[in-house]
Amino acid sequence: MNPILMTLALAAALTVFTYSVALRLGALMRLRPEHRLDRPWQRLGVLLKVGFGQSRLIGREHERSSGAMHFFIFWGFVILGLREIIVFGEAFSKGFQELLPLLGSDSVGGYLYTLVYNVFEAIVLCMVVFALYRRIGLRPQRLDLNIVGNVILFLIIGVVGTDLLYDAAKFNLIGLYGYSIHHLSHPVFGTEMAWAPFARLLAWLMAGWGEGMMLFLYQFCFWGHILVILVFLNLLPATKHMHILTALPNVFLATSPEGYPHTPIPLLNVEDEKAWEEGKLGIDRLEHLTWKQGLDLYTCTECGRCYDICPTYVTGKPLTLKWFNDSLHDHLREEEGRLLRTGHTDESRQLVGDVIGHDTLWACTTCRACEEVCPVTIEHVPRIIGMRQAQTLMHEAQPEELNNTFRGLERNGNPWGLGYDKRADWAKGLDIPILTEPPAEDVDVVMWVGCMGAFDARSQKIAQATGKLLQKAGVKFAILGTAEKCTGDLARRSGNEMLYQMLARENVETLNTLKVRKIVTQCPHCLNSLSNEYPQLEGRYEVFHHSQYLARLVEEGRLTLDPQLEGTVTFHDPCYLGRYNREYDAPRALLARSSRSMPVEMRRSRNESFCCGAGGARMWMEEKIGTRVNEERVRQAYEVGATTIATACPFCMTMISDGVTQSGREGVQVLDIAEIVLQSLRETREPA
Amino acid sequence: MNIVVPIKSVIDVELNIRVQEGKIAKDGMSYIISKWDENAIEAALQLKEKHGGEVTVVSVGPDRASESLRKALAMGADKAVHVNDPAAEDSDSFGFAKILAKVAQRGPFDLIITGKQAQDTDMGGTGPILAELLGLPQVYNVIKLESDEPSTLKLNRLGHQGQEMVELKLPALIAANDSLNEPRLASLRGIMAAKKKPLDVLKLADLGLSPDEVGAKGARVRTLEFQPPKRRAAGKKFEGDAEEVTRKVMDLLANEAKIFA
Known part of the structure; x- marks a missing residue:
């Protein structure tokens, strides 16, 4: 094959590709910094499981068929990557494969690889046909059936089809017409033809087409393959299919890998007047995203798994995460040039209002189901909270129902603004001691009641039940009485970082002054703040949810249960x-x-x-x-x-x-x- | 338009207010801006946003009144005056009005906005007396406020039987009802800006007042004693057959509560 032509083709394609990738990488580097290389072994584990193992694609029961499809196409790409080196090398040096370690004629590796890639080509072909059928025939709701997706699938058919035909033509030229073209051959392993069942099947089907046709196909499919690959490569960075390049890095760089607690929302410096004046508290414009949040946007493939898992989408709210991402993604692509050149994005376009609707932003319940199912581990919720921070702290544009809640938290440390001095009333008559002075050594654990347990009539019963169970088990515990305040969870989730920090700092001071070490709470929101977010403010405690604490008491035999609950x-x-x-x-x-x-x-x-x-x-x-x-x-x-x-x-x-x-x-x-x-x-x- | 808003720092009425030996127990109490005063601040800020000018908040009281003033500054007021003098303590409405009148006279003003009453004493006396002392027209219990030009206000005030629509030439005094507006929160922007705003602390002498004119000594109304409100008896819950329950309730209403008598 012609090395000069190949050099030109490669140079042209790689120039465009490099420019295209460099533009986007450069734009990302202009975004806010973030450290993402801690815990490398944990990250590697997640990469193996979620990335190479495709766990979120094949691991979910009702998504298994499309998951398996993706799994095979993914592994097809990994395996055919090596094949491309062999094909491209062939243009520069006949029998290039012989130069590769363990893949030459003398090594069994070369033959095994031939078998594997040949089988995978056939599998990928089947999977792509299935994918086309899904898109054109089944039309699942979560997919947006645009034309680019279909073009990409046809290109994959092109990549695999030309390679199969190229091999088949080569086999016929060698076998039927006696051409001396390089191929693997060994006295024991035989020739590579014996290891490529699908190419051989194709060769057999084309046996009667004549020598001229085979020569033409041999040349045409080689260059056709090269052309399709290079076009495909250059389409990637320009479309949502960029995930083929960024998905694995994105999974490795994820902040909340599977099975580990999520990294808390970064602690904003709300007293930073400069940041405030420059409008940089929270995420107000695209340029306020971190580079990882930008990478998330480039990586989103609009598969829509986040969309049909989202409680707001299921109940008809305007927040459909896929479109949320898509809107931001489109905005990023519009702005990437400006971002690269100036480090800024269009000042006239507010993220909330112009790109994302107000109702959309505030619909999120922060339940994180979307993050649990995203195959490329996109982090949706921290971005939403960042955008809410800008809305609440700088624009004072939070939904107005929240104003009274904020006022209540500020005045009395609970969302209703009920008198703080009534906080321990739920415990009247239960003989639960109130911890007022250190040391807390006399108590095994402090019971954190939370605003709901303290004030809400229905939830008081939960607090009372928990208190009674701890007493029955002989646990030495106490409550903080009126010194406890809302942990600030709701303030933080609604972007009011100022109010969150005010409440959290007061609570940390109370707990640290009393030298509290262990806490049990029947509210998961309190649990999350106390155990995952207070360490940012030097509040470090061992925190249990009451279900965890009670399960342990049962385990230890301190509570004995006799099943009483009837029904389903x-x-x-x-x-x-x-x-x-x-x-x-x-x-x-x-x-x-x-x-x-x-x-x-x-x-x-x-x-x-x-x-x-x-x-x-x-x-x-x-x-x-x-x-x-x-x-x-x-x-x-x-x-x-x-x-x-x-x-x-x-x-x-x-x-x-x-x-x-x-x-x-x-x-x-x-x-x-x-x-x-x-x-x-x-x-x-x-x-x- | 320059507006003066007198505000009062009161015990948060959400708390259990306890009476000890005829006085209100102060321990464990937290203080807030009296609710109608917040409406007054909000109304002043809206007028300022429309016509420009300055909003001055004034409070007479001990140290804690400064906190309320800071809050008002954070909401958006421009200046604060705190009259902090032990001699002013236990003033009656007349005494407070005298002090406030002196503060108002320190500078030119177009409008005074007060709450319709204070949330703790529910007296509603200071505002009217203040208007009289300054010789100002006054409109009370305002529930709607419009102002197309800075010299005139169009007001709706709530009476017992309906609303009265009033046009008011300034200078004047108006008193806000809580349905007038939704007071804003002290935003981050406001809290940052408030740090740089002036808060003057004055003594009675600075206002040319002698301790005898105000405070307990100058008071014409003297509080003898506080009594806790009577606790309402717990309600009764009736369950069972609707007809039977109805009969029982009717019987109790007629014979025990004697509501038909």
Whole structure:
């Protein structure tokens, strides 16, 4: 083959490709800095599992067919990458493959590789045909069936098809017409023809086409292959198919790898007047994204898995994450040139308002289901919170229902603004000591009640049940009484970082002054703030969710259970317990020991649980658009015939209870795991 | 348009207010800007945003009043005056009005906006007396405010039977009802800016007032004693057959509560 032609083709294609990639990399480097190379071994593990293992594609039951399709196409690309080196090298040096270690005629590796790539070419071809059928025939809702997707699929057919035909033509030229073209051959292993079943099948089919045709195909498919590859390569950075280049790095650089707690929201310096004056608090314009958040945008392939897992999309809100990403992605592509040159983006275009709708931004419940299913580990929620920070801190454009909530938090440390001095009233008559002076050594654990447990009539019962159980187990515990304040979770999720830090600093001071080490709480939102976010403010405690603490007491025999719960029970996973703190088993273990029948699982459970609708400060905003998230969740519980919906979060309790009331169905109860355990507690008899 | 807004720092009424020996117990209490005063601040800020000028907030009280003034500055007021003098303590409405009148007279003003009453005492006396002392027209219990030109306000005030529409030439005093507006939150922008705004702390002498004119000594109204409100008895819950329950409730209403008597 012609080395000069190949050199020209390669030079042209690589020049364009390099320019195209450098433009985008350069634009990314103009974005905000972020450190993403800590915990390298953990990252490598995630890369192997999510990246090379494609766990989020084949791991999900109802997505398995398309997942398998992607798995094989992905591995096809990995395997054919080596093949391209061989093909391109052939243009410069006949028998180039002989120069590659372990792939020459003398090594079994060369023959095995021939078998593998040949089989994978056939598989990829089948998968691409299936993909086309899905896009054109099945048309799943989550896909946007644009033309580029189909073009890419046809290009893949081109890449694989030309290579198969090239091999087949080569085999016929050698076998039928006696051409001396380089091929692998060995006295023991035989020739490469014996190792390439699909190329050979094709050769057999083309056997009668004549020598001239074979020569033409041999040349045409070689150069055709080169052409398709180079066109394909240059299409990638210019389209959403850039994920072929960026997906693996993006997975490696993810901040919240599987099975580990999410990195908390970065601590904003709200007193930084310069940042404030320059409008740089939170994410107000595209240039305020971090480079990783930019990479996320380039990596999004619009597969739409985030879209049909999202509780807001399912209930008809304007937030469809795929379009959220898509809008930002388009904006980034419009601005990448300017960003590269000046480091800034169009000042006249606000991210919220011009690119993303206001209602869209505030619809998010921060449930993080989207991040759990994204095959390329895009981090949606921190970006949404960053954008809310700019809205709340700089534009004062938070939904106005939040104003009273903020005022209540500021004045009395709870979202209703109820008198802070009533915070311990729920515990009246329960004989629970209040910790007022250090040291906290006399107590095993401090019970963090949270605003819901302290003030909300329904949730007070959860706090009381938890308190009673701790007493029955003989745990030495205390509460903080009126010194406890809201952890600030809702302020932080609604972008009011100033108020969050005010509350959090006061709580940290209280806890540190009292030298508190261990905390148990029945609110997963408090759990998340206390254990994952307070370390940023020097508050370091060992924090348990009450389900974890109670499960341990049961395990240790300090609480003995005698199943009392009748009927069908299902467990609703709170987002901030499950996805945020990776606890799925403790509440289930308690439930299994308290229920007479086996608990049943809803269609959406564990890490794909469906949010109740309260998270992300949504509890305090009106739900004006679409159907209600909580009613949808209750419907899912009815699907499995639940007569008891168990949960482990006071917010979920409120939302699910409301949903049950709205549904008008009788005979369905909503209980917290602590209440269920208390009902099934076997009273220990005094030794005779 | 220069506007003066007198505000009062009051005990947060969400708290359990306790009475000890005829006085209100102060321990553990937290203080807020009296709710109608927040409406007054908001109204002043909206007028300033429309017509320009300055908003001055004034408070008479101990050290903690400064916190309320800082909040008002963070909401957007331009200047604050804090009259902090032990001799002013236990003033009656008349005493407070006298002090406020002196503060208002320190500079030119077009409008005074007060809350319709203070959230702690519910007296509603200071505003009217202040207007009288300054010889200003006054419109009370304002629920709607429009102003096309800086010299005139168009107001709706709420009466017992309906609304009264009033046109008011400035200078004047108006008093805000809580349905007038939705007070803004102290934003980050405001909190940052408030740090640089002036807060003058004055003594009675600075205003040319003698301690005898105001405070407990000058008061014409003297509080003898506070009493805690009577606790309402717990309600009763009836369950069971609707007809039976109705009969029971009717019986109790007639014979025990005697509402038909």
